[in-house]
Amino acid sequence: MKKLNFILIFILISTFFLYAEYPDGNKILKQIDENLYAKNMISTSQMIVHGRRGSRTMKLRSWTEGDDRSFSEYLAPPKDAGTKMLKLDDKLWIYNPSADRIIQISGHMLRQSMMGSDISYEDMMEENELTEIYTAQTVGEESFNNVSCWKLVLTAITDDAAYQTKKVWIDKEKLIPLKEERYGKSGKLLKTTEILEVVKIGKRWYPKRMIFKDVLKKGKGTEFIIDDIQFDVDIPESRFSKAALRK
Amino acid sequence: MIFKLAMKNILGAGFRTWLNIFILSLSYFAIIALQGFYVGWQDDASREMKNWDFAGGQYWQETYDPYDPFTLEDSHAAIPEDLQKLIVEGEAISILFSPATIYPEGRMRNIVLKGIDPDQNLIELPTKYLVDSDGEINCIIGSGFADNLNIKEEDYIVLRWRDKNGTYDARDIKVAHIFSTTVLTVESNQIWISLPTLQEMLGLPNEATIITIKDEMYSKEFSGWQYRDLDFLLLDLTNLIQAKTVGSSIMYAILLFLAMIAIFDTQILAIFRRRKEMGTMMAMGMTRPKIIQLFTFEGVLHAVLAIFMGAIYGIPLLRHFEKVGMKFGADAKDWGLSGLNDALYPVYGWKLVVGTIILVLITTTIVSFLPTRRIAKLKPTDALRGKMTK
Amino acid sequence: MIKFLAKGLLRDRSRSLFPIMIIATGVIFTVLMYSWMMGFTTMFIRENARFETGHVKIITRAYNDLIDQKPYDLGLMNVTEKIEMLTSEYPQMHWQPRIYFGGLLDLPDENGETLSQGEVIGFGVDLFSDSFEEELLNLEEALSNGNLPTKQGEILISSEVAEKLGIKINDKVTIIGSTMYGSMAMNNFTVSGMVRFGVQAMDRGAVVVDISDVRSFLDMEDSASEILGFLPEYKERPTFEIADVFNAKYNDENDEFSDIMLPLRKQSNMEFMLNTMDDRLGIFIFVFIFIMSLVLWNSGLMNGIRRYGEIGVRLAIGESKGHIYRSLIVESILIGIAATIIGTAIGLVFSYLLQYKGFDMGSLMKDAKIIMGSTMRAQVTPVSYYIGFIPGVIASVIGAIFSGIGIYKRNTAQLFKELET
Structure with missing residues (x-):
């Protein structure tokens, strides 16, 4: 019995030493969440889709409240302008101005790509607050684009996480994830996100330019540029209603 | 008496008679050969479909609809206990369906992923290749679909799916075998993997979408499952072949029509030339109906003799077709004829043969009789002088 | 002699009317059948062209x-x-x-x-x-x-x-x-x-x-x-020529968005389908014409037999067997030609009718996977104009040749006796 205790203590100590130099992953996650996920925000951004026949830039304005509610409106190009999306919890509606119809996206339509990008509607639906879904372990230091990063491995703690594991590279100073790899249950890389530019807004750092890529698909991925972002602004309750889609 | 007389009369005409008989025998032959072809097709195709897909019938999870891809995601349920017993005994197999995505040439393509027991031997699908080894998932796909995707054996396919909770997963799965089948329902737009693997991938242990059973008579009801018997499963095929059969009956009609022109012609000539003979018969006390009978019978006798002549060259030829089959080339599937092998073996049942004979005999009788009605008006005196009573 | 025989045929309707009717009927069916079968291929091409391939x-x-x-x-x-x-x-x-x-x-x-x-x-x-x-x-x-x-x-x-x-x-x-x-x-x-x-x-x-x-x-x-x-009308060769010229000019292997032109026959599995179809139609037309020839041969034979009595008289008044035989054959040629012309004309009328009006087979075609309209149409081709001569003239003349041999077999007395019947 004594011997067993000793071994256990030894193992504990040795693992402690192994990771001693790295900060606790979950703590980092929490910091990221605190940094990135404001109670609410309004942003204007561009989405550049690189297709086989050249690129296309879309402009959109988004209102987000926490994780559950978001509303976005496409401003350009003319064909897409006026298209609005509303996400409430696990439901997603799209409003199309030319048809003046609100359609709920469900079932196999969720699997389709959003506006031709490498992001699917399902990706849109994913919960963003990392700490709620994942437990993290810091596994090392690596530099990404010449920025020194912590490398974290995130493992889902809930059954219904869209991705079982993620690897995240986090800027040590700014505490912002610069690169993210999403893996399937059996370990296949499915999607990557790379943040190429960050910007300081108020007291927090925020991604400015990033690239999403569906690794399984051929192509150059989808670029996302945030032109303007405001945090903790009051968003009227009516913004997150189906009625707002038609306005 | 009439038989002997009629026989003598028509054989007396010699060459002409044999020509008519030959034409008639061709009708028999063509009808039997073609019908046999359709029967053979139906037999072959339904056998292939049973061998590859339907076995003795299927239970479908109640929301499953093969024509509605929306239903796929939720069409699965726990296997009823009684059926589970059958599965253990090897009398049934369960198959699980799931929508999935593959990326041929980097483009997304939605397919149906099907899980089946690698050890099954109820249907012909070469499932033995599905035993996973070296931690790899093996799959089999049909040759048509493989061509469509430009995939060879030993290639890897990127497969992405979501489990029952919606969690993504993706794997490179190995194409262990490409099978060639004539049954499109087990090949188009689908990939087969091992059932336990799929159940694990989806987090749906012991669930299935369809359960194929061996025994055609088994038809117990289970709530949540729809029993689909062979009549239902083979309906498309039955309809198709029926349509084709109706189409080809136009050809029989033309053929029979030709033969009947020949018979009609002969009858007219016979009645025209043999008035004197008729007169003599009447003078000797034969009634008109009796004479009509004789002439009609002579016509029919052509058809009877044609049976024998047809048999002489027809039986060896048909037997030959039966053995060798009709070659369709490897592209028979391009015609959209599911279940049609590259060679088709006709089947000639006695029903078909007897049916054809009766059809031709009845038609010949009518055609032989029609011209003889003139005899009814014939006066013996006119007839004796070789005149037709107007 | 032809003029004399033709006059005879015209004046004696029993010698001309019935045989001409039979042969003409046979020819009508042959022409119609042939055009119909040709229409099948044309229809197959047309339906595919319309829905799927173009020319x-x-x-x-x-x-x-x-x-x-x-x-x-x-x-x-x-x-x-x-x-x-x-x-x-x-x-x-x-x-x-x-x-x-x-x-x-x-x-x-x-x-x-x-x-x-x-x-x-x-x-x-x-x-x-x-x-x-x-x-x-x-x-x-x-x-x-x-x-x-x-x-x-x-x-x-x-x-x-x-x-x-x-x-x-x-x-x-x-x-x-x-x-x-x-x-x-x-x-x-x-x-x-x-x-x-x-x-x-x-x-x-x-x-x-x-x-x-x-x-x-x-x-x-x-x-x-x-x-x-x-094209105004589908012809295979021009489609190939046009495609070759077009592809030489525009098809650029290094540009995945350059244009390429495919002629109908080279699209999906049209080549295979058209080939098998041609084979099968060929067999069918052959069998049909063969049987039709047998029927008309048979009728030619009977025309000869019908006239044994007359032949008897002609022999009796001193006509030579060879002369009678030749005249019979010339007559049958005249009848064959006349009947074939009549039959072809009528057959063509029906064929054109079927070509333009079509025949609705909707219920029969309902399950075909191959894209097809339900209206079957005939297609008159140049061959439609002379295909009828095979059974119409050749077969009926062969019939006459065979039945005429009987003239040589029988002696005058016997033939004369047949006059009585």
Whole structure:
């Protein structure tokens, strides 16, 4: 019995030493969440889709409240302008101005790509607050684009996480994830996100330019540029209603 | 008496008679050969479909609809206990369906992923290749679909799916075998993997979408499952072949029509030339109906003799077709004829043969009789002088 | 002698009328049958050309690689300019742009919420500039309910889909699809009519709209999936020649969006289908003509036999056997020719009738996977004009030759005796 205790203590100590130099992953996650996920925000951004026949830039304005509610409106190009999306919890509606119809996206339509990008509607639906879904372990230091990063491995703690594991590279100073790899249950890389530019807004750092890529698909991925972002602004309750889609 | 007389009369005409008989025998032959072809097709195709897909019938999870891809995601349920017993005994197999995505040439393509027991031997699908080894998932796909995707054996396919909770997963799965089948329902737009693997991938242990059973008579009801018997499963095929059969009956009609022109012609000539003979018969006390009978019978006798002549060259030829089959080339599937092998073996049942004979005999009788009605008006005196009573 | 024999034939109707009737009937059937069979191939080609292949088809190379999936995002651009150029280069041809797309048909309730939904395959075709597409897709005939679209924003849906989703004429439906660039797009249409093509593949979910609607709907301004080209009449060789010239000029192996032209025969599995079809039709026509020849041979034989009495008299008055035999054969040739001309003429009339009016076989064709209209039509070809001579003249003359041999076999007395009968 004594011997067993000793071994256990030894193992504990040795693992402690192994990771001693790295900060606790979950703590980092929490910091990221605190940094990135404001109670609410309004942003204007561009989405550049690189297709086989050249690129296309879309402009959109988004209102987000926490994780559950978001509303976005496409401003350009003319064909897409006026298209609005509303996400409430696990439901997603799209409003199309030319048809003046609100359609709920469900079932196999969720699997389709959003506006031709490498992001699917399902990706849109994913919960963003990392700490709620994942437990993290810091596994090392690596530099990404010449920025020194912590490398974290995130493992889902809930059954219904869209991705079982993620690897995240986090800027040590700014505490912002610069690169993210999403893996399937059996370990296949499915999607990557790379943040190429960050910007300081108020007291927090925020991604400015990033690239999403569906690794399984051929192509150059989808670029996302945030032109303007405001945090903790009051968003009227009516913004997150189906009625707002038609306005 | 009439038989002997009629026989003598028509054989007396010699060459002409044999020509008519030959034409008639061709009708028999063509009808039997073609019908046999359709029967053979139906037999072959339904056998292939049973061998590859339907076995003795299927239970479908109640929301499953093969024509509605929306239903796929939720069409699965726990296997009823009684059926589970059958599965253990090897009398049934369960198959699980799931929508999935593959990326041929980097483009997304939605397919149906099907899980089946690698050890099954109820249907012909070469499932033995599905035993996973070296931690790899093996799959089999049909040759048509493989061509469509430009995939060879030993290639890897990127497969992405979501489990029952919606969690993504993706794997490179190995194409262990490409099978060639004539049954499109087990090949188009689908990939087969091992059932336990799929159940694990989806987090749906012991669930299935369809359960194929061996025994055609088994038809117990289970709530949540729809029993689909062979009549239902083979309906498309039955309809198709029926349509084709109706189409080809136009050809029989033309053929029979030709033969009947020949018979009609002969009858007219016979009645025209043999008035004197008729007169003599009447003078000797034969009634008109009796004479009509004789002439009609002579016509029919052509058809009877044609049976024998047809048999002489027809039986060896048909037997030959039966053995060798009709070659369709490897592209028979391009015609959209599911279940049609590259060679088709006709089947000639006695029903078909007897049916054809009766059809031709009845038609010949009518055609032989029609011209003889003139005899009814014939006066013996006119007839004796070789005149037709107007 | 021919003049003399012809006079005899004309004056003695029993010698000419009945045989001519029989031979002519046989010839009518032969001509009709042949044209009908030819019509089968022509119809097969035409139906495929109309729905699927055109006589030639222009697509991009990238599209061609995935042609089974009909990826409209890899379709053709600058279509107006292209068609103008094609029209000036090939003034005899007609060019028709098309867009094929997949989408969801969504029927809203009075509050605009989804009532029912189903997958559809869309045909974006030019419905308004002229009636060319209307004829190609056989819309007039396929229309089972309502009217063809007369203005933008109107849609034809297959009656099977309408039934399944509970859609009525004049309902407003929304089609949800994605644009050429992948954005989600929606467009409202008013159901102007319902169609039933008689082709399972299409009846299960086809919708037809004007191409201008589809272009604005799918953000495909001046684009098309394919451009189908039609000659005034399908001939195989020109399609190959035109395609060769076109491809030499425009097909660039280094540019995946350069254009490529495919002639009908080289598309999907047309080559195989046409070959097997030709083989089978050939066998069928051969068998038919063979049997028809036997029948007419038989009738030629009987014509001879019918006249043994007359021959007896002629022998009795001193005509030589050879002379009679020759005259019989010349007569049969005259009859054969006359009957064949009459038969061919009538047969051609019927064939042309069938060519232009067609014969509705809708119920028989319902399950064919191959795209086919339900109206069968004959096709008169140059061969239709002389095919009847094989059974009509040759076979009946052979019949006469055989029956005439009897003249030599019998002696005068016997033949004379037959005069009495």
